[in-house]
Amino acid sequence: MLWLYYGIQTNAIFIVSINAFGCVIEIIYCIMYIAYATKDARKLTIKLCAALNVVSFVLIFLIIQFSIPENHRVQVLGWICTSISISVFAAPLSIVVRVVKTKSVEFMPFNLSLFLTLSAVVWFLYGFVKRDICIYLPNVVGFILGIIQMVLYGYYSKYSVEKEKEQAVINIVVVNPLGSSEVFPIPLDENKESIEDVINQQFQVKKVGEEDAKEKHDNNVEAIEFQCVV
Structure with a gap:
């Protein structure tokens, strides 16, 4: 907006046209962001746009128009635009x-x-x-x-x-019939073993673990039944 104002003051048609187009694009971008942002982000964006784009521009405009001599306005405005x-x-x-x-x-x-x-x-x-x-x-x-x-x-x-x-890792989900499912993040080295090899290896390990768990479960059930009979 300041460069648009500078272009108007210096009668530079290219600066005016390009920055006018840029202002339109930025307004559309801000509207889309505000429309899809979360509530807190929306409030913060509106405050920043109001403070930086509206309040600051109006303040600079008023200072230049009413506090700076006419023969120095373009120079002062130019250096403000340069610093920004x-x-x-x-x-x-x-x-x-x-x-x-x-x-x-x-x-x-x-x-x-x-x-x-x-x-x-x-x-x-x-x-x-x-x-x-x-x-x-x-x-x-x-x-x-x-x-x-x-x-x-x-x-x-x-x-x-x-x-x-x-x-690079591969996540393997193993369904456990005796409890909750488990996720195994396994680093994948493509130079050493394929995805299928990793899955088969992990499945075999898990299968042995499930058999042990099932055996323990059956033993516990037999112990409980024995206690009930006694």
């Missing part, structure tokens, strides 16, 4: 730290990082051609952070694959 854009680009740094700690790229999709980087490149070129530092400066930061994310993805994606292989 840099904070948006820096937001994924928390995910970067998580990737380094866990050596997993599960929470850092590559496509998102790729297109954010491409967007930063295009907007940098646009700002450079227009000689607008408020446009190309934050996108320099965005480009650097995007490259860092893609490099980390390429480096740690192999660790994620190895981790998935290490954690």
Whole structure:
């Protein structure tokens, strides 16, 4: 919304059109999220949208329109937009730290990082051609952070694959006629044995256990009958 306001102030039709389209998409996204979110998440999202999108925008608009001289409004608004854009680009740094700690790229999709980087490149070129530092400066930061994310993805994606292989298990459910059913999570090593071999092996072990349990059960019944006869 701030970049839309900036585009109106500078008569930049591309900034106005693209950010207007972005606002529409974000509104649709927020509506869909609120519609399907839980009650607590819905309340929190509504509060954040009202505080960050409505209250903050209205406050900035009023300050610029009534507190800043007309010949400095565009400059002040531009630097506000620049600072917010840099904070948006820096937001994924928390995910970067998580990737380094866990050596997993599960929470850092590559496509998102790729297109954010491409967007930063295009907007940098646009700002450079227009000689607008408020446009190309934050996108320099965005480009650097995007490259860092893609490099980390390429480096740690192999660790994620190895981790998935290490954690590959098969859950075998064995129905016990003398009690509750049991679930056996068994690590599966495809290089050593097949799924069928694992199932047969576990079934044989469980069958022996069931026979022992049944024998004990029969002995207990005979003991009870003997006591009743005596």
